[in-house]
Amino acid sequence: MAGPDYPGLDTLALHAGAQPDPATGARATPIYQSASFCFPDSDYAASLFNIERAGHVYSRLSNPTNAVLEERIAALEGGVGAIATASGQAALHLAIITLMGAGSHIVASAALYGGSHNLLAYTLPRFGIETTFVDPRDPQAFANAIQDNTRLVFGETLGNPSLDVLNIPAIAEVAHAAGLPLMVDSTTTTPYLIKPFELGADIIQHSATKFLSGHGIVIGGLLVDSGQFDWEASGKFPTLSEPYEGFHNLIFTEEFGPAAMIQRARKEGLRDFGACMAPTSAFHILQGIETLSVRMNRHVDNTRTITSFLLEQEQVTRVGYPELEGHPDQALAKELLPNGCGAVFSFDLAGGREAGIAFVDALSVFSHLANIGDAKSLVIHPASTTHHRMDAEALAAGGIGEGTIRLSIGLEDPKDLIADLKQGLRAAGKAAGGSR
Amino acid sequence: MRIEVNGETAYCYTNSRDIEADKPTVVFIHGSGMDHTVWTLASRHFARHGNNVVSVDLPGHGRSSGSPLATVEEMASWVIAVLDVLDISNAALVGHSLGSLIALECAASHSERVRAVALVGTTSPMPVSDAILNAAEADDHAAFDMLTQWGFSKRHQFGGNRNSGIWMIGNTLRLYERSGPGVLFHDMRACNEYASGTDQASKVACPALLILGAEDRLTPVRSTRALQEAIPSPVVEVLPGAGHTIMVEAPNAMLDALHKVL
Numbered sequence: 001m002a003g004p005d006y007p008g009l010d011t012l013a014l015h016a017g018a019q020p021d022p023a024t025g026a027r028a029t030p031i032y033q034s035a036s037f038c039f040p041d042s043d044y045a046a047s048l049f050n051i052e053r054a055g056h057v058y059s060r061l062s063n064p065t066n067a068v069l070e071e072r073i074a075a076l077e078g079g080v081g082a083i084a085t086a087s088g089q090a091a092l093h094l095a096i097i098t099l100m101g102a103g104s105h106i107v108a109s110a111a112l113y114g115g116s117h118n119l120l121a122y123t124l125p126r127f128g129i130e131t132t133f134v135d136p137r138d139p140q141a142f143a144n145a146i147q148d149n150t151r152l153v154f155g156e157t158l159g160n161p162s163l164d165v166l167n168i169p170a171i172a173e174v175a176h177a178a179g180l181p182l183m184v185d186s187t188t189t190t191p192y193l194i195k196p197f198e199l200g201a202d203i204i205q206h207s208a209t210k211f212l213s214g215h216g217i218v219i220g221g222l223l224v225d226s227g228q229f230d231w232e233a234s235g236k237f238p239t240l241s242e243p244y245e246g247f248h249n250l251i252f253t254e255e256f257g258p259a260a261m262i263q264r265a266r267k268e269g270l271r272d273f274g275a276c277m278a279p280t281s282a283f284h285i286l287q288g289i290e291t292l293s294v295r296m297n298r299h300v301d302n303t304r305t306i307t308s309f310l311l312e313q314e315q316v317t318r319v320g321y322p323e324l325e326g327h328p329d330q331a332l333a334k335e336l337l338p339n340g341c342g343a344v345f346s347f348d349l350a351g352g353r354e355a356g357i358a359f360v361d362a363l364s365v366f367s368h369l370a371n372i373g374d375a376k377s378l379v380i381h382p383a384s385t386t387h388h389r390m391d392a393e394a395l396a397a398g399g400i401g402e403g404t405i406r407l408s409i410g411l412e413d414p415k416d417l418i419a420d421l422k423q424g425l426r427a428a429g430k431a432a433g434g435s436r
Numbered sequence: 437m438r439i440e441v442n443g444e445t446a447y448c449y450t451n452s453r454d455i456e457a458d459k460p461t462v463v464f465i466h467g468s469g470m471d472h473t474v475w476t477l478a479s480r481h482f483a484r485h486g487n488n489v490v491s492v493d494l495p496g497h498g499r500s501s502g503s504p505l506a507t508v509e510e511m512a513s514w515v516i517a518v519l520d521v522l523d524i525s526n527a528a529l530v531g532h533s534l535g536s537l538i539a540l541e542c543a544a545s546h547s548e549r550v551r552a553v554a555l556v557g558t559t560s561p562m563p564v565s566d567a568i569l570n571a572a573e574a575d576d577h578a579a580f581d582m583l584t585q586w587g588f589s590k591r592h593q594f595g596g597n598r599n600s601g602i603w604m605i606g607n608t609l610r611l612y613e614r615s616g617p618g619v620l621f622h623d624m625r626a627c628n629e630y631a632s633g634t635d636q637a638s639k640v641a642c643p644a645l646l647i648l649g650a651e652d653r654l655t656p657v658r659s660t661r662a663l664q665e666a667i668p669s670p671v672v673e674v675l676p677g678a679g680h681t682i683m684v685e686a687p688n689a690m691l692d693a694l695h696k697v698l
Contacts, residue, residue, distance in 0.1 A: 003571070003581025006605075007593060016603075019596035052481035053688045054598035062600035071595040074603035080610055081602040227610040249452055255480075257473035258610035259602055266601060 009076060009191065013292050017071030031283045032064040051250075051267075061271055065279040069286050073212075073222045076191040076289070077204055080227030081262040083270060084220060084282055088187060088207025089115050090275035091221030095183055095203055097273065098265040099237060100151040102128025107145040107152070109136035109166065111159025111399060113207075114386040116185065120154075122389075137328065139170040146178045151236060156185040157194050158337075161346040161382050161406045162320050162399030165329035165336060172200025179234035187211070188342045188372065192296040199336065202229040203261070210373025211343075213288035214295050220281045223265060227258030240264055295375065298411050300340030305414040306407070306421070310347050315355070315425055315432070318348040320399070343409040344372045346382070346400070351432025353402040356381045360405065362427030365412060365420035377410035377417055438499070439521045446518055447472070447499035449491035451483035460551070461524045462698060464491040465515060467533030467557070468623030469583070469615040471498030474532065477599075477687050478694065487698075490527070492518060494538075496619050504622035508534070508630040512541035516549055528552040528698050532683060533655065534627050537562060543644070544636035552697045554645040556690065557680045559655035560633030560663045564624045572621035579620055580612035589651035589679030597684070604684045637666035644670045645697040647690055649678035671696050 007015070018029050037056040039045035047053045056062050070082040085091040096106070108120055110133040120131040134141035136159050146153075153175040155166045166184060175182040181202035186194060190211045196204055206212055208220040231240040232253045240260045243249035247267055252260040270276060288295075307321045322333035322341040333341050349355045360368050366379040370386055380386060382400050395401070409417070439446050449472040455461070462482045464475040472479075472491040483489045494511060496504035505511045515538055519527060526549050531539030536558035543553040571579035584605055585593070597604050612620065644667045648657045657674055664670055673693040678686040 003578035004585045006581070006585065012594070015594040017595045017597075019591060019594070046484070047481055047691075050480055050484055052477050052484065053691060054477070054600070055688070056600065067597070067600040070601035071597060071603050074601070074606055075595060078606060079603060080607040083601055227607060228613075243452070251452075254449065255473065255476045257471065257607075258614065259607055262601060 010293050012072070012075045013289050016075035017068040029065060029068045029283065029286055031279050033279055035059050059279065060274050060276045061266065063276075063279050063282070066277055066282040069277075069282040070222070072286065072289060073206065074224055077224045078195060078197045078226070079204070079224045080259045082222055082224040083262060083265055084208075084222055084277035085270075086221065086275040086277055087219050088185070088205060088209060088221035089119065091205045091207075091223040092116055092119060092185070094223050094265050094269045094273070094275065095205060096124070096129065096152065098239060098261060098269050099181070100129060100239075103149055104129050105147050105150045106131040106154055107142050107150055108133055109155035109159060109164070110134060111136045111162060111164045112156060113160045113185065113187075114389070118389065136164040136166055139167055139174050142171050143174045143178075146174075146180065150178065150180060153180050153182045154184070156187070157189040157196060158322070158342055158344070159399070160188075161344070161404065163322050163327070163329070163341060163345055164399070165322050165332045165341070167332055168196055168199040168201050168336065172202075176200070179236055181229045188344050189337065190292060190296060192293050193337055193339050193342060197226040197228065202226050208285045209371070211296060211299070212292065213285040214291070214373065214375055215288060216371055216374035216376065218281045218284040220277050220285050223262070225259065225262035229261070231260055244268070295411065296340070299343035299409060302411065302414050302417065303340070303343040303345065303409040306409055306417055307345065309418050309421065313425055315350045315429055316347050317350050319345070320347060321345040344406065346404050346406045348401055349403040349405060349428050351403060351428060353383065355428040355432040356403045356405055357384075358431030359424040359428035362424045363420050364423070365416055366407070372408035374408065375411045377412055378408040380406050382406050439518070441514060441517050441521055442502075444495060444502035445500060446495070446521075447493040448518065448522070449475070449479055449489070451480055451489055453483060453488070455488045455490070455522050455524065457523070459486060459488045461488040461490060461527035463515065463519070463527045463529045464489065465529065465531040465535030465538050466492070466494065466497070467535050468627065469497075469580075469612045469620040470532075471611065471614075473498075473611070474683050475530075478530070478683065478691055481691055482698065488524070490518065490522065490524070496616060496622070504619050506622060506626060508537045508541050508626050509545075511538045511626065512545060515542055516546050519549055525549070526551045528554070530554040530556065530694065530698070531558075532556040533558065533562075533680065534623050537627060537630050537633060540633060540640070541630075541636055543642055544639040547639065547641045550642050552643045552645070553640065554647060554694055554697055556647045557649060557652060557655055557682050558646060558663065559659045560637065561631060562627040562633070562655060564628040569621070569624055569628065572624050575617050575621075580609055583612065583654070584608050586653045587680045588685060589649065589653070589677060591651070591677060592679060592685050599684075599687065604681070608681060608684065634662050634666045637663055638668070640667050643697045644668075645693065646670050646672045647682060647693045648672065648674045649680055649682050649685065650674050650676045651678060652680045654680040
């Protein structure tokens with residue numbers, strides 16, 4: 001039997017979390033640029049501090065503009081709640097410190113955004129949290145790496161930069177069999193291209209800097225809780241299922257049920273580490289999300305045009321887009337990502353590092369910078385920039401070579417992008433000693 | 437805390453406090469397919485204001501063991517049994533939806549044990565559509581979807597939660613999804629078959645409060661006339677903008693309203 005229809009993704013992208021402003025009737029979500037919020041009286045204040053009433057105290061903990069964004073992304077992902085953070089990195093960190101402490105362990109895909117890799121490989125070990133990196137295409141490798149002290153399984157929906165398609169159903173099964181949640185970074189896919197919770201993931205992290213905001217004007221992150229993972233049954237998450245001395249022995253699973261994780265993250269991690277989002281950033285991200293599906297459609301269409309062009313070029317030895325013949329995840333991409341595999345991909349140029357550098361330097365429509373998911377097309381040479389801290393072995397594990405180029409395809413007219421790429425290819429050919 | 441009632445484990449949220457004999461007690465009773473967590477804000481509030489709070493998980497719900505009970509009368513007897521085990525002579529009862537019928541039945545049949553009653557998102561009779569009953573009987577997710585969609589006012593289909601960061605539609609769905617097989621059907625059937633509510637309402641001797649959502653689509657305000665007329669001198673609070681899920685949609689206004697009888 002079919003139940004009533006819920007609002008669709010486009011409608012939620014425009015409306016979820018928002019009501020006309022009760023104070024002014026403003027239709028757009030106002031920017032509540034206020035550090036604090038007045039209490040009508042002392043008892044009301046006490047009730048806010050003691051989680052008896054809904055409302056705002058201090059913008060590090062919650063803010064009306066941020067709250068709209070948090071509800072919106074939770075609605076789009078089909079979760080119970082979300083937290084807006086200062087950046088995508090802050091969202092990843094917030095999830096980790098909510099679920100574990102020193103002595104814990106994470107199993108993560110080896111094909112991660114460089115910043116995430118840095119956090120897991122170099123920074124968190126200083127705080128007693130170790131990570132084992134595994135082949136994202138091998139669910140059994142995730143299973144084999146799980147230890148008694150593992151508390152999280154983590155991967156990206158599309159690995160960076162080779163677009164390994166994370167087999168979320170299979171890896172979720174592995175994680176759940178071990179009593180662990182699966183967290184995915186869905187930055188490059190957004191809820192328009194994939195709904196990780198429907199596939200078995202338990203937590204989603206976004207860098208909202210990218211496609212969600214969509215215009216390269218803001219830094220922000222989002223952490224979304226599905227509410228589907230049973231923290232108590234797992235027995236491995238005392239931060240959620242045992243009394244928390246930092247809040248009058250509150251037991252989050254007891255008081256908040258499905259929202260235990262996201263509530264603990266707010267009441268502790270956001271409070272104590274303080275990596276909150278600025279309300280103006282939330283406003284900008286909300287504007288971006290309003291046009292998410294329109295933009296993602298165009299991003300994907302342009303990407304398909306560009307990958308087709310690149311495939312025809314002799315100097316291009318590989319185009320790593322999962323929809324293409326020969327990509328190891330083509331079948332999985334068809335199954336999990338029917339609307340497209342995003343707009344960020346890499347390709348390999350003949351001629352190695354010199355060709356890659358010449359190519360990047362010759363482009364004029366593509367902007368050479370360290371970001372993805374802008375309305376404008378972007379280019380970068382990962383080996384010398386985003387992944388420069390990784391040695392050759394680690395680079396290879398992530399599918400990156402000396403001549404690998406990463407593109408983030410924007411919304412320009414595709415003919416102009418192709419003309420720009422032709423210019424780059426000519427320069428690369430010269431640098432490689434060719435005659436083109 | 438967990439206690440034994442009728443040979444089964446009964447879970448009662450008490451804000452991690454022991455029951456103190458010299459304090460008044462407020463009992464919170466959740467609605468169909470739900471559990472005590474729908475009352476977290478209100479429970480914490482009344483605990484801080486000098487009350488024992490006992491927010492129950494009905495049998496077969498949340499953390500309480502056993503099978504769901506078949507009738508509102510049986511559920512009311514169970515609530516009184518909880519009071520017996522906790523050695524509480526009388527209490528104010530706050531119930532939502534099915535829980536409001538249980539509170540009403542307690543107030544009518546065990547008047548000496550109930551010092552005040554607050555009926556939230558209520559009406560009587562409380563007929564349930566065949567579509568919901570059939571879907572619930574089949575453990576079809578459509579039953580959760582119907583109750584979730586119609587349980588919120590139209591404006592709240594898009595959220596607007598004052599409780600930051602919580603997508604109330606999603607959280608409500610997850611609660612339904614956590615209920616065991618058949619639980620929702622038992623609850624819905626009990627609501628549907630409780631025919632004596634209006635008669636029982638006339639026996640209510642304690643202060644009574646009705647908290648209604650102005651945009652409630654499951655128990656619309658207009659359907660409550662018989663109940664309002666049957667209860668002697670009820671206080672009626674209609675909360676603008678709220679649908680049926682009042683604890684979530686209008687938590688602060690509900691709290692303020694509860695203070696009128698608690």
